[in-house]
Amino acid sequence: MIFRDIPTAKPSCVMLIFWIIFPAIANAATCPACPPGGMWSEWVANGNCAATCGACANLTYTRTCLSSAIPNCPCIGANSAIKPCGTQACNYPRTNGPTKPCCDGSTPIVYNNLYHCGTVAQLAPISYCCPDNGTWSAWSAWKETAPGKIEYTRNRICVSSGYGCQCVGESAENKFECPCPPLKQSDCVYTPTNKAVYTARAPQYHAMQCKAVFLVETSSFRETFYDPQTGANNQIDMVTTVMYKKNDKCYETKFKTYEGAANSTDGQMQPVEFKCDIETMTWTGTNEYTKEVLTGVTAIGQYYTPKPKPTSP
Numbered sequence: 001m002i003f004r005d006i007p008t009a010k011p012s013c014v015m016l017i018f019w020i021i022f023p024a025i026a027n028a029a030t031c032p033a034c035p036p037g038g039m040w041s042e043w044v045a046n047g048n049c050a051a052t053c054g055a056c057a058n059l060t061y062t063r064t065c066l067s068s069a070i071p072n073c074p075c076i077g078a079n080s081a082i083k084p085c086g087t088q089a090c091n092y093p094r095t096n097g098p099t100k101p102c103c104d105g106s107t108p109i110v111y112n113n114l115y116h117c118g119t120v121a122q123l124a125p126i127s128y129c130c131p132d133n134g135t136w137s138a139w140s141a142w143k144e145t146a147p148g149k150i151e152y153t154r155n156r157i158c159v160s161s162g163y164g165c166q167c168v169g170e171s172a173e174n175k176f177e178c179p180c181p182p183l184k185q186s187d188c189v190y191t192p193t194n195k196a197v198y199t200a201r202a203p204q205y206h207a208m209q210c211k212a213v214f215l216v217e218t219s220s221f222r223e224t225f226y227d228p229q230t231g232a233n234n235q236i237d238m239v240t241t242v243m244y245k246k247n248d249k250c251y252e253t254k255f256k257t258y259e260g261a262a263n264s265t266d267g268q269m270q271p272v273e274f275k276c277d278i279e280t281m282t283w284t285g286t287n288e289y290t291k292e293v294l295t296g297v298t299a300i301g302q303y304y305t306p307k308p309k310p311t312s313p
Helices: 013-021 023-027 159-163
Strands: 057-062 080-085 109-111 114-116 152-155 172-175 204-206 211-217 226-230 236-246 249-259 269-277 282-287 292-304
Touching: 211 236, 211 292, 249 282, 249 292, 269 292
Parallel strands: none
Antiparallel strands: 057 080, 109 114, 152 172, 204 211, 211 269, 226 236, 236 249, 236 292, 269 282, 282 292
């Protein structure tokens, strides 16, 4: 852990003894991930000062909130201020008469081996303690390096470099496969008719193509998946219940794979393709029956009506 130097009074003997006897305590100081009030850059003057000494003129200074790149670390205070400039004390007496060396009435103090007008608080740069590895911003969203190429990159910024604390680690990361986590099997509970999730097949994950395939059972051979539903022109459609998760909430949709009576053929599956949304790290697919675009999906599953258990003779 290191600290940036700021101008202070000369250390007393008591302070020196403290640092010699208790170095472990001094080095045990920890830096908060977000300092109180956030992390500001140094003040930067806008323009040239109209005075060369004595703090006899003012300039508008601006600063930037460095911690805005860190989640939940806003800055407190103004990003602009009018402050004295040309703070180095004038020679006394001045060539134009016995005028005081500081226009603001302050007594000159030594700062960086020169006499300046103002106070240490006004002259000293902002001081933050430096975490051992610096302070990084959150990672950006993943982006394709080139259209159609299975290579993705994301970046982050060393926030603490703005006040002299360098970060340890890489500012960029590359992946040569899909950055999205696999599409999971739904664990939603279907309460209207107490249907159960069909867990025989989890969605297929194709990392090198950045897609997932949800297989819908198109027969009622294994379980009772389908229920008749009246469609267009009074056509009886066989539909199945599908539930998916989005933002940790469960939603229902209906899929249709054939018309007419239930299909008792074993092993027929209808693939439904989902694409990875690298901005949200979730999955997007289309229900062709309802023309509904399913976005933000993290889990999906087909549901069936459990067959009644045979009664004992």
